[in-house]
Amino acid sequence: MTGNQLVKKMKNNIKVLRAEKGITQEELAKALRVTRQTIIAIENGRYDPSLPLAFKISGFFSKKIEEIFSGEE
Amino acid sequence: MNKLTSVFLIVFTLAVIIAAFISGMHALPLAGMVLIIAAAIVLKKKFTSNITVDERIISVREKSSRAAIIAFTFAAVIPAVILVLAGKNYSPVLTAVGYTLQACVTFIMLVDVIFYYYYDRKSIGKENEK
Numbered sequence: 325m326t327g328n329q330l331v332k333k334m335k336n337n338i339k340v341l342r343a344e345k346g347i348t349q350e351e352l353a354k355a356l357r358v359t360r361q362t363i364i365a366i367e368n369g370r371y372d373p374s375l376p377l378a379f380k381i382s383g384f385f386s387k388k389i390e391e392i393f394s395g396e397e
Numbered sequence: 398m399n400k401l402t403s404v405f406l407i408v409f410t411l412a413v414i415i416a417a418f419i420s421g422m423h424a425l426p427l428a429g430m431v432l433i434i435a436a437a438i439v440l441k442k443k444f445t446s447n448i449t450v451d452e453r454i455i456s457v458r459e460k461s462s463r464a465a466i467i468a469f470t471f472a473a474v475i476p477a478v479i480l481v482l483a484g485k486n487y488s489p490v491l492t493a494v495g496y497t498l499q500a501c502v503t504f505i506m507l508v509d510v511i512f513y514y515y516y517d518r519k520s521i522g523k524e525n526e527k
Contacts, residue, residue, distance in 0.1 A: 358451040365453060374452050 331395030338392065339367045341385045356380050402440050406433055466509055473502045 342352055349367070353360040356377065365371035366381075373381065382389045413429030416422075477498035484492030 359454065362451050362453040371453050371456075377452060 330397065333369065333396040334372045334393055335369065335396055336366065336393045338363075338381065338385075341387070341392065342367075345385070352384070355384055406437060406440075409433060409436075466505060469505060470502050473498045477502065 338352075342349070347355075349360050349363045353363045356363075358377065362371065362373075366373055378389055378393060382392055385392065410429065410433055413433075414426055417425035417429070477495045480491045480495030480498065482495075484490070484495055
């Protein structure tokens with residue numbers, strides 16, 4: 325994806341990464357210090373996390389942000 | 398707070414208001430309100446996890462506040478205009494109530510504008526470059 329493309333919707337693979345790690349939404353929420361509802365909303369693509377939270381998520385899964393989040397045109 | 402607790406609190410509040418109307422005891426809603434606040438604090442501590450507020454909750458609150466202002470504005474302006482117009486023909490009391498409602502709407506809109514500019518300026522910070 326190039327910089328001049330307009331991103332309409334964000335996608336993420338948190339659900340997959342969480343399943344790989346074998347943790348529940350509750351455990352992930354506790355680790356990131358957010359509510360479980362926020363994790364559900366992010367996983368379902370209904371809420372885009374802020375940059376600090378995105379960094380927290382990337383740190384938790386030890387992956388780059390762009391490996392977790394991507395944009396849909 | 399879970400959904401069941403919220404429903405319980407709403408039902409309890411309604412029950413207290415209805416009981417106050419039926420019995421004519423006007424101190425009852427006040428006592429009920431104190432009870433509800435106490436119950437809400439206790440139940441919130443008992444049933445919720447340590448994390449109750451995060452960035453999504455704040456975002457939801459911002460949206461609900463905006464919706465509340467819009468809803469209040471429309472809900473108050475229409476009766477206010479009707480009361481002012483009706484008061485001219487029927488009773489000056491209605492006119493006064495209408496103007497009071499209009500003043501409330503004006504005040505809330507003014508506060509909204511002031512805080513908008515305050516947070517707008519605050520988020521920009523000092524302009525170093527022109």
